[in-house]
Amino acid sequence: MFATGLVATVISLSFRMLDFLLGSTQLSSNIFYVEVEYIVNLGLMLSFLIAAATCWKRLILYQKSKWLIRGWWVFEVAFFLILLSDNLRILLQEWLILSISIFTGLLALVLSANMKWVAYLNFKQKWTSLLLLLLSFFYLGYFFYTANKFSEEISAQSTAFLAFRGHVFNIYLFSFVMLYSIFSFLVILFNLPTSSVFEQKLEEVVNFQRISQSVQTEQSEESVYKILLESSVSSVFADAAWLEIKSEQQEKALQTYQITEEDARKIQEHLGMRNVKGILDQSSDKTKNLSEHLASLRGTRFRSLMAFPVLVKGEKIGTLALLKELPEGFNKEMTQIVSAFANQAGISIENFRLLKEAIQNERYKEELKIAKTVQSSLLPDKLEKDADFDISAFSESADEVGGDYYDTLRISDHQVGLIIADVSGKGTTAAFHMSQMKGIFHSLSQQALAPKEFMIRANQALRYCLERGSFISATYFVVDSREKKIFYSRAGHCPVLIYRAAAQKAEYLVDKGTALGMVKGKDYCNFVETNTIPYSSGDVMVLFTDGITEAKNQKGEEFGLELLKETIVEGVANSPKDIQDHLIKKLYQYTGTEEIDDDYTTMIVKFQ
Numbered sequence: 001m002f003a004t005g006l007v008a009t010v011i012s013l014s015f016r017m018l019d020f021l022l023g024s025t026q027l028s029s030n031i032f033y034v035e036v037e038y039i040v041n042l043g044l045m046l047s048f049l050i051a052a053a054t055c056w057k058r059l060i061l062y063q064k065s066k067w068l069i070r071g072w073w074v075f076e077v078a079f080f081l082i083l084l085s086d087n088l089r090i091l092l093q094e095w096l097i098l099s100i101s102i103f104t105g106l107l108a109l110v111l112s113a114n115m116k117w118v119a120y121l122n123f124k125q126k127w128t129s130l131l132l133l134l135l136s137f138f139y140l141g142y143f144f145y146t147a148n149k150f151s152e153e154i155s156a157q158s159t160a161f162l163a164f165r166g167h168v169f170n171i172y173l174f175s176f177v178m179l180y181s182i183f184s185f186l187v188i189l190f191n192l193p194t195s196s197v198f199e200q201k202l203e204e205v206v207n208f209q210r211i212s213q214s215v216q217t218e219q220s221e222e223s224v225y226k227i228l229l230e231s232s233v234s235s236v237f238a239d240a241a242w243l244e245i246k247s248e249q250q251e252k253a254l255q256t257y258q259i260t261e262e263d264a265r266k267i268q269e270h271l272g273m274r275n276v277k278g279i280l281d282q283s284s285d286k287t288k289n290l291s292e293h294l295a296s297l298r299g300t301r302f303r304s305l306m307a308f309p310v311l312v313k314g315e316k317i318g319t320l321a322l323l324k325e326l327p328e329g330f331n332k333e334m335t336q337i338v339s340a341f342a343n344q345a346g347i348s349i350e351n352f353r354l355l356k357e358a359i360q361n362e363r364y365k366e367e368l369k370i371a372k373t374v375q376s377s378l379l380p381d382k383l384e385k386d387a388d389f390d391i392s393a394f395s396e397s398a399d400e401v402g403g404d405y406y407d408t409l410r411i412s413d414h415q416v417g418l419i420i421a422d423v424s425g426k427g428t429t430a431a432f433h434m435s436q437m438k439g440i441f442h443s444l445s446q447q448a449l450a451p452k453e454f455m456i457r458a459n460q461a462l463r464y465c466l467e468r469g470s471f472i473s474a475t476y477f478v479v480d481s482r483e484k485k486i487f488y489s490r491a492g493h494c495p496v497l498i499y500r501a502a503a504q505k506a507e508y509l510v511d512k513g514t515a516l517g518m519v520k521g522k523d524y525c526n527f528v529e530t531n532t533i534p535y536s537s538g539d540v541m542v543l544f545t546d547g548i549t550e551a552k553n554q555k556g557e558e559f560g561l562e563l564l565k566e567t568i569v570e571g572v573a574n575s576p577k578d579i580q581d582h583l584i585k586k587l588y589q590y591t592g593t594e595e596i597d598d599d600y601t602t603m604i605v606k607f608q
Contacts, residue, residue, distance in 0.1 A: 002132055004051040008044035012146060015040065043141040046170070052136065052177040062117040068250050070207075076110060078104040080388050082169045104172060115187045126188050133185045140178055150210045177270065198325040221245075221352055223253055228310075229344040233257055235341070235546035236334040238322040240302065245310070245318035259323065263300070267321075270297045287339055291327065308342040311348045371431040378434050383410040384416050388481040388608055389535075391418075394578035394584060395601040403430035404601035405437055409445045414482040417445040420543040420603050421474035422493065431469075437472055451476050451489030452530040459491075459516045459524045471517040475543065478533075479605075486533050486541070493547055497565060499572050501538025508566050509533065513562050539607045540572050540579065547600030548583075551591050559590055576604040 015037050061068060071554070081100050121129060131242055147170075165313030229243045240259035246252050246517040254261055271293055274579050289309040304324040320342055324330065326406050360443030383391045395404050409418050419441050423433040434474065439459045449457065454476050462472065473492040480596065488496070514527035535541070544564070551559045564583075571582040588594050 001050045001055040002135060005048045005136065008048045009139055012041050012142070016146075021277065025062050041143075041146050042170075045147055046173070048139055049173045049177050050145065051112055052181075054172060056177065056180045058116045059117050060180075062120075067541065068114065071107065071111060075104070075107050078107060079169070079172065082172055082328040099171070105175075108172075108176045108179060112176075112183045112276050116181065118184070118187050118191055120189055121188070123192070126192055129188050130185065131193075133181055133188070136177075136181050137185075140174070140181070144174065154213060169292070186423065206571050221247075222255075224345055224348050224352060225318075228341055229255055229257055232308075232320060232322060232338045232341050234354045236322060236330060237324075238321040239325050241321060243310075243318060243320050246316075264321075266303070267294070267302075269295065287335060289330070289335075291329075301325050303327040305332045306335060306338070308338055310342050310349070311346045312353070317346075317349070328471075342516075347468060367428055372427040375431045375434060376407065378431070378438050380407050384410050386416055386479065386481050388467055388484075389479065389575050389605050390608065391603065391605045393601070394580050395599070397599045402549070403434065404599040405434045406543070406601055406603050407438060409442060411445055411448055411478065414447070414480060416479045416481075417441075418477040418479065418603065418605070419474060420493065420541070421444075421472055421546065422545045422599070422601075423472050424470050429467075433466065433472060436462065439476070442490045450530050451478060452525075452528050455491050455513075455516070456525050457488045459519070462517050463520045466517040469594050471515040473515040475513075477543075484534055484536070485532060486535055488533075489513065489530050490526050491528055492518065494544055494549065496546070497532065497542040497561075499540040499542075499568060499570060500536070501540075501572070502536055506540075506569050508565075535607045537608055538572075539578075540568065541605040541607075542568055542604075543603040545599060545601045546600035548587065548602060550598060551587055551600065555590055563590070574575075576606045579606070580604050 029527045057072065061072060078100060082104060097554065118126075136275050146570040156481055192525060208229060225243055225245055232238065233241050238257075241257040242259060242264040243255045244252060245255075253265060256264055271290060287309070290305040290307055291303065294305055295303055302323040302325055304327060306318040308322070310318040310320060320338070322330070322338065379395060383393060385391055391408070395406065395408050397404070401424055405419075407419050409417045417428060421437055423437065425433070440461050443456050444457055455474075458474075468470070471492070473494075475490045475493040475496065477486055477488040489497070490511050490513035492513055495510045497508055499506040509531070511531050512527070512529060513522070519527055547560055549561055549564055567583050567586045568579065571579040574582070583602060587600075
């Protein structure tokens with residue numbers, strides 16, 4: 001549109017320059033030359049008016065509606081009828097032409113009031129639009145003056161039908177373009193003072209949205225802090241700012257804008273010396289206007305200071321401080337918008353931490369599943385049996401991964417090794433130590449070592465693997481069916497319960513022994529020993545972990561060693577599997593639940 005107007009004006013001015021050069025020559029006064037020049041200028045004007053009308057159409061239909069589209073269609077039809085009336089004036093009645101003209105004028109007035117597109121212009125775009133509209137007024141004024149002058153000259157000649165003023169279509173098209181240009185100019189001009197306010201509000205909304213969506217778009221809490229600092233500064237036109245944040249590890253971090261960390265600390269120290277709460281006091285959760293305290297601080301250019309708390313779950317994790325060089329630089333509206341930013345940032349940080357915690361929990365659960373799979377593979381699928389005894393074992397973890405371990409291994413045709421152990425700790429660490437214990441058991445048992453020597457070498461192997469404070473309690477047995485004896489060594493584990501069928505009596509074998517990993521070096525040999533007991537047909541040996549005896553009922557009373565002994569005696573006539581089932585059932589009845597606080601394992605051996 002504006003380019004078309006410029007080209008048309010330049011061409012028209014070129015003709016005027018030619019007229020000036022021709023002066024009062026015979027050619028310049030020739031009626032044919034005058035009519036040609038007039039037609040060219042009229043065509044240039046119409047090209048500009050049509051381009052302008054097309055541009056105004058796009059603006060009027062910027063936000064389309066059914067009514068608006070229909071109205072514009074009727075408007076175009078009316079213009080077409082006006083064009084026809086210009087050429088068929090002799091055939092049409094004057095009242096019909098007048099009616100069409102009035103209707104078209106009213107419709108043009110209604111359509112010209114559609115200025116919704118102005119609201120989407122920013123301050124700079126509105127200024128540009130005003131300048132371009134002034135240029136349009138120049139084009140319209142120039143073409144109107146030129147057409148009117150030529151029209152006066154042409155009216156005096158025989159070809160009066162060419163006169164601009166005699167064509168209703170030309171006049172209406174010119175009037176519509178001029179009318180919408182005037183409306184646009186006035187609306188933009190009146191909206192200009194509020195443009196910066198609307199832009200500021202829009203920027204505040206965008207900044208608020210950035211903070212709200214930071215959980216999805218950002219990768220760390222530091223990114224949220226940066227957005228908060230930038231948004232707050234831009235919203236209130238602060239000259240400087242800092243954001244002090246206390247991390248989850250209770251460490252303080254300082255982010256600054258247009259102020260050095262040294263100057264920020266200097267202001268903080270000054271406020272601290274004046275016993276001002278709000279920045280240094282982490283318990284304060286109120287917005288503070290601290291401007292009056294800056295007046296007494298020398299060497300600073302700032303005269304206004306506002307402090308805003310950043311809260312997560314009601315706990316203050318940091319402070320946002322905004323500074324201005326002007327006194328009383330913060331009004332109520334600025335305070336409210338920054339407070340909203342700080343509150344939203346707190347929510348985003350809380351969501352960020354919850355998301356981080358959820359991811360860590362999922363990762364931990366996945367690790368536990370892997371450890372559970374590892375633990376299951378560490379426990380034997382099948383236990384070694386002998387013609388002299390039958391065996392059954394059961395193990396349950398209180399956590400997803402426990403630290404109880406049991407296993408069997410055939411040492412020779414008449415010897416079978418048994419082990420039960422309890423690894424300190426839970427989770428993946430316990431599973432790792434279980435795998436170490438399994439490897440030690442399988443490697444040392446095959447060497448047919450005495451139980452004491454087995455424990456000594458196991459302690460040597462584990463001393464560099466176990467962390468400080470970690471240990472493994474265990475009892476290792478060698479059942480010799482040829483000698484009808486059990487050789488065993490206890491390393492800090494629960495005592496062995498043995499039932500003598502001949503005496504019909506059960507007793508606990510309490511022997512000395514220190515857990516593996518508790519004593520480093522060669523001195524460990526002084527803390528373990530090999531014990532030997534005979535066995536007879538019908539005897540029952542019960543191995544267990546402390547999860548059995550320490551299980552508590554609703555009163556907080558432990559299952560205990562005596563109740564364990566009584567339970568075993570009740571079922572000694574049955575198979576090891578039935579004895580085990582009876583024990584577990586009695587344990588669940590005692591505790592009132594199957595969810596026991598600790599891992600519990602039993603291994604029951606019945607001799608034939």
